[in-house]
Amino acid sequence: xxxxxxxxxxxxxxxxxxxxxxxxxxxxxxxxxxxxxxxxxxxxxxxxxxxxxxxxxxxxxxxxxxxxxxxxxxxxxxxxxxxxxxxxxxxxxxxxxxxxxxxxxxxxxxxxxxxxxxx
Amino acid sequence: xxxxxxxxxxxxxxxxxxxxxxxxxxxxxxxxxxxxxxxxxxxxxxxxxxxxxxxxxxxxxxxxxxxxxxxxxxxxxxxxxxxxxxxxxxxxxxxxxxxxxxxxxxxxxxxx
Numbered sequence: 001x002x003x004x005x006x007x008x009x010x011x012x013x014x015x016x017x018x019x020x021x022x023x024x025x026x027x028x029x030x031x032x033x034x035x036x037x038x039x040x041x042x043x044x045x046x047x048x049x050x051x052x053x054x055x056x057x058x059x060x061x062x063x064x065x066x067x068x069x070x071x072x073x074x075x076x077x078x079x080x081x082x083x084x085x086x087x088x089x090x091x092x093x094x095x096x097x098x099x100x101x102x103x104x105x106x107x108x109x110x111x112x113x114x115x116x117x118x119x
Numbered sequence: 120x121x122x123x124x125x126x127x128x129x130x131x132x133x134x135x136x137x138x139x140x141x142x143x144x145x146x147x148x149x150x151x152x153x154x155x156x157x158x159x160x161x162x163x164x165x166x167x168x169x170x171x172x173x174x175x176x177x178x179x180x181x182x183x184x185x186x187x188x189x190x191x192x193x194x195x196x197x198x199x200x201x202x203x204x205x206x207x208x209x210x211x212x213x214x215x216x217x218x219x220x221x222x223x224x225x226x227x228x229x230x231x
Contacts, residue, residue, distance in 0.1 A: 038165075038222075045121065045208065045222060045223070045224045045225040046157075046165065046208050046210075046222040046225070047222065048220040048221065048222060051218075051220070059217070059218040059219075061219075061220075062216055062219065095164055095165070099220075100170075102171075103153050103155065103170060103171050104212065104218070104220055105153075105155035105167060105170045105171070105210065106155075106157070106165070106167060106210075107167050107170070107176065109164040109165055109166070110164065111164055112164050
């Protein structure tokens with residue numbers, strides 16, 4: 001049973017960079033599937049952010065692509081997200097997620113971490 | 120504005136059957152891409168409910184079922200129970216960009 005746990009600062013200043021990590025246990029991020037991030041602004045719906053394939057390929061939400069980078073640390077089974085030039089609109093719960101290779105549905109979610117953008 | 124359109128809310132009495140629609144277009148559901156459904160209880164992370172249109176993960180009751188036709192998909196919940204009160208989201212691909220994952224705006228289910 002794969003488990004995902006997000007970590008990172010809960011508060012980021014406007015125009016700064018949001019940085020989050022996701023520790024994956026019970027599964028290898030370099031062996032199979034896509035691994036990524038989904039966010040949810042308070043009281044709003046889900047928004048797909050980015051994914052990285054087990055072999056290293058990446059894909060991004062086009063509305064965020066110019067500001068977001070997803071990466072991985074294979075040796076530590078760690079997923080990372082960086083979002084630059086943040087504004088209050090980036091305030092959200094950020095979920096780490098495993099997307100199945102066929103179908104791209106999320107079968108495992110982290111508990112989520114709230115990131116607030118505020119001065 | 121979400122790429123996939125869901126009704127903001129639906130409601131039903133215990134024991135009733137409700138359906139939640141997910142309406143797309145020729146660039147996503149209508150293009151043949153699979154639809155998946157998630158349940159999100161208050162204060163919790165989403166949970167996979169239906170994958171690849173009509174498949175239930177282990178542990179999901181058979182009261183939940185999914186279907187797809189044309190540019191739309193539906194989630195049906197039979198024998199409504201109080202614990203089904205949650206937000207429900209559909210997900211698919213959109214072919215305007217390779218691998219572009221899209222979610223519906225979500226539907227709040229209220230059990231009366």
